[in-house]
Amino acid sequence: xxxxxxxxxxxxxxxxxxxxxxxxxxxxxxxxxxxxxxxxxxxxxxxxxxxxxxxxxxxxxxxxxxxxxxxxxxxxxxxxxxxxxxxxxxxxxxxxxxxxxxxxxxxxxxxxxxxxxxxxxxxxxxxxxxxxxxxxxxxxxxxxxxxxxxxxxxxxxxxxxxxxxxxxxxxxxxxxxxxxxxxxxx
Amino acid sequence: xxxxxxxxxxxxxxxxxxxxxxxxxxxxxxxxxxxxxxxxxxxxxxxxxxxxxxxxxxxxxxxxxxxxxxxxxxxxxxxxxxxxxxxxxxxxxxxxxxxxxxxxxxxxxxxxxxxxxxxxxxxxxxxxxxxxxxxxxxxxxxxxxxxxxxx
Ligand SMILES: [Fe+2]
Numbered sequence: 001x002x003x004x005x006x007x008x009x010x011x012x013x014x015x016x017x018x019x020x021x022x023x024x025x026x027x028x029x030x031x032x033x034x035x036x037x038x039x040x041x042x043x044x045x046x047x048x049x050x051x052x053x054x055x056x057x058x059x060x061x062x063x064x065x066x067x068x069x070x071x072x073x074x075x076x077x078x079x080x081x082x083x084x085x086x087x088x089x090x091x092x093x094x095x096x097x098x099x100x101x102x103x104x105x106x107x108x109x110x111x112x113x114x115x116x117x118x119x120x121x122x123x124x125x126x127x128x129x130x131x132x133x134x135x136x137x138x139x140x141x142x143x144x145x146x147x148x149x150x151x152x153x154x155x156x157x158x159x160x161x162x163x164x165x166x167x168x169x170x171x172x173x174x175x176x177x178x179x180x181x182x183x184x185x186x
Numbered sequence: 187x188x189x190x191x192x193x194x195x196x197x198x199x200x201x202x203x204x205x206x207x208x209x210x211x212x213x214x215x216x217x218x219x220x221x222x223x224x225x226x227x228x229x230x231x232x233x234x235x236x237x238x239x240x241x242x243x244x245x246x247x248x249x250x251x252x253x254x255x256x257x258x259x260x261x262x263x264x265x266x267x268x269x270x271x272x273x274x275x276x277x278x279x280x281x282x283x284x285x286x287x288x289x290x291x292x293x294x295x296x297x298x299x300x301x302x303x304x305x306x307x308x309x310x311x312x313x314x315x316x317x318x319x320x321x322x323x324x325x326x327x328x329x330x331x332x333x334x335x336x337x
Contacts, residue, residue: 006309007261008327009269010227011248015330056276064269074328144240153246160245164230167238172273179277 002063009067010161014078014154019091021150022079023109028072028146028162030106030114033138035072035162037118039065041135044121045128050184054125057176061169068165071158073104079155126186129177136170216283220271223263223291224248232270257302261309264295 028034039062046058080088080102088097095111106114120131143163150156180186219234226232228245250256271288278284303313307320 003310005265006321006327007258007265009262009266010230011259011262012328013330053277053279057273060269060273060276064273070327077328078330147240147243156243157245157248160240160243161227161230163240164237168231168233168236168270168273171236172277175277 002066008071008074009064010071010158012071012074012078012158014075016152016154017082017087018079018150018152018155019083019087019093021146021152021155022076022083023091023093023096024146024149025072025076025079025155026107027109027142028139029069029076029104031108031142032118033135033142034106034108034114034118035065035068035139036106036114038062038135038139039069041119041121042132044119045125045132048121048123048128049125050180054176054180057172061172064165064169068162071162075155075158076104077102124186126177126180126184129173129180132173133170133177136166136173140166140170217287220284220287223267226270227263227266232267233274254302254306257298257305260298261295261302264291264298267291268295 029036031037042058042062042065046055046062049055049058080093083102085094085097088094088102096105096107099105108114120128122128122131140163143159143166147156147159147163150159220226220232221229221234223232224247228247229237230245231237248259248262250259268288268291271284271291275281275284275288299309303309304315307313307316307323311321313320
């Protein structure tokens with residue numbers, strides 16, 4: 001089971017609203033390579049991992065990805081909290097406001113809602129790990145685009161942290177992938 | 187007030203650490219592979235050769251401004267070391283050096299969490315050392331003062 005710890009994984013303290021970045025950052029939550037997809041993907045895949053190392057790694061990374069869902073949601077919320085509906089409208093968040101107010105909802109940067117087609121679970125651990133490696137690289141690329149779009153350190157620092165975590169996750173998945181590829185010939 | 191002015195959380199950690207072999211842990215060939223928990227949290231990884239900077243942008247050092255935040259920051263740092271070393275140990279459970287470093291961070295994390303909870307309220311809902319149910323109290327982590335107001 002999961003138990004909540006009343007803290008974030010990395011501090012977020014955004015003091016000024018920024019509706020442009022708020023709209024873009026939503027992809028980190030609800031995009032195809034976003035954190036919600038990551039957490040769900042690794043969580044469901046952990047059930048078909050063949051050995052102790054795989055089960056542990058997948059459930060531990062899934063758990064960390066939930067902490068990333070929390071970081072991105074916190075960032076979005078702090079970026080829009082003080083905005084008026086008028087301001088949201090002028091930054092192309094009028095559609096979002098209509099459906100979700102200033103609540104947190106998983107969509108990508110162009111407003112497309114999260115879908116289960118973003119996640120895969122084939123029952124084959126080698127295939128799943130190849131999927132996971134690709135997902136981590138896509139997430140890294142998407143954080144790099146977000147980093148290119150801002151120079152505000154309050155937004156930049158958590159994004160740099162999240163990007164580096166994708167690098168680390170990719171390395172762990174790759175190591176396990178190569179190991180399984182040799183071991184199970186799947 | 188919990189601490190005298192000028193409280194140094196790192197010094198505190200050094201004093202409460204009950205591991206005899208701290209010097210060994212942080213001064214040998216293996217220890218060159220990893221960074222401190224403070225740098226680890228700042229950069230997002232504990233393993234030196236795994237850090238991949240993007241366009242040379244360096245994340246800011248996280249500094250605490252109050253005693254409460256210093257203690258919370260130490261919780262963040264030790265918790266991060268546990269997370270990152272934990273992923274490594276998932277694949278290398280027999281690396282006894284890394285496991286020792288891991289145990290050291292777990293011990294420090296527990297102590298800091300304990301001290302924080304006793305003075306400022308629960309981090310886990312199993313903390314019940316108070317006359318009323320404090321779990322629900324603001325701030326929650328996504329609130330602007332959610333125990334993270336030190337960047
Ligand atoms: Fe990840």
